Amino acid sequence: MRAIEGFDDNPFFPQPPKMKEFRQEAIEKSPLKMVIKMLRWSFSQVMFSPRGLFYTVQWKSAENRYHVLHINTTKNNPVMSLQDQVRFVKNITTWNEMKPGFYHGHISYLDFAKFGVKKNPIYINVIRDPIERLVSSYYFLRFGDDYRPGLRRRKQGDKKTLDECVANGGSYRAPEKLWLQIPFFCGHSSECWNVGSRWAMDQAKYNLVNEYFLVGVTEELEDFIMLLEAALPRFFQGAIDLYRAGKKSHLRKTTEKKLPTKQTIAKLQQSDILKMENGFYEFALEQFQFIRALADILAQNFFYEKIYPKSN
Numbered sequence: 001m002r003a004i005e006g007f008d009d010n011p012f013f014p015q016p017p018k019m020k021e022f023r024q025e026a027i028e029k030s031p032l033k034m035v036i037k038m039l040r041w042s043f044s045q046v047m048f049s050p051r052g053l054f055y056t057v058q059w060k061s062a063e064n065r066y067h068v069l070h071i072n073t074t075k076n077n078p079v080m081s082l083q084d085q086v087r088f089v090k091n092i093t094t095w096n097e098m099k100p101g102f103y104h105g106h107i108s109y110l111d112f113a114k115f116g117v118k119k120n121p122i123y124i125n126v127i128r129d130p131i132e133r134l135v136s137s138y139y140f141l142r143f144g145d146d147y148r149p150g151l152r153r154r155k156q157g158d159k160k161t162l163d164e165c166v167a168n169g170g171s172y173r174a175p176e177k178l179w180l181q182i183p184f185f186c187g188h189s190s191e192c193w194n195v196g197s198r199w200a201m202d203q204a205k206y207n208l209v210n211e212y213f214l215v216g217v218t219e220e221l222e223d224f225i226m227l228l229e230a231a232l233p234r235f236f237q238g239a240i241d242l243y244r245a246g247k248k249s250h251l252r253k254t255t256e257k258k259l260p261t262k263q264t265i266a267k268l269q270q271s272d273i274l275k276m277e278n279g280f281y282e283f284a285l286e287q288f289q290f291i292r293a294l295a296d297i298l299a300q301n302f303f304y305e306k307i308y309p310k311s312n
Contacts, residue, residue, distance in 0.1 A: 067098045071105030078108045079188055089115045109187040109207050123212045127181050127284055130277040138162045143256040163264045178273045182280050205283055215284050223292055
């Protein structure tokens with residue numbers, strides 16, 4: 001049985017598309033290690049190609065082998081054009097050589113069902129406390145990180161601390177730059193990218209609960225990976241051991257980052273946009289902790305009885 005029923009007759013896909021505005025890099029060596037690295041690198045969209053989980057697959061070896069693909073978009077644009085959405089959906093759902101597949105990239109949520117696809121990919125994600133994200137971003141633009149230490153950053157040479165910038169009324173971040181995690185979870189609708197939109201906030205919450213298999217937080221990444229291994233062993237068997245054996249908890253670390261004072265944090269929290277972003281983060285955290293509280297990694301907590309008709 002095919003992963004996508006009736007795909008050849010779908011008017012959205014008359015001809016096989018060519019990849020234009022984005023490229024995909026397939027990585028086949030140590031796929032689980034690549035996935036753990038990606039999960040350390042918050043926050044970006046992660047998808048499983050449908051056939052990888054909805055249908056029986058033939059593994060290449062005794063390991064939980066699969067393909068890992070990093071999706072790059074032109075100018076790192078998280079919103080695709082309509083024609084690229086079509087190309088992307090068909091590419092993922094018909095690229096049988098890459099199934100099962102683990103896709104990773106900075107792309108806002110995309111509803112595959114909109115294009116006549118019967119099965120959405122399985123989405124997971126990891127988000128971060130908005131204040132901590134802002135602090136890291138501020139120093140990253142000035143000092144870079146340990147991932148590519150030689151790369152010159154946009155505000156390199158600016159030695160002001162975030163505390164000094166905020167105290168002097170500096171423009172540490174434009175409102176549209178603070179509006180980040182909500183629109184990513186909201187999706188490709190124009191209203192998602194209207195800074196401060198309550199509709200976008202509600203849609204992001206709806207998608208997080210209804211369209212994502214699991215959303216974790218960077219502060220509790222180990223528990224997130226443990227839940228994934230328990231729930232999706234095909235993809236994540238052995239993941240928690242790999243994570244614990246790693247030398248660092250995240251893929252990259254911002255250089256010269258200085259923790260802000262309580263006064264600076266209090267002033268930052270006065271931003272209406274950050275209040276919304278923080279509200280969304282708290283919603284995601286509560287949902288994750290709810291799921292974790294119900295989880296018993298070792299036991300199955302349901303069973304069947306009174307099965308009819310009774311077998312002889």
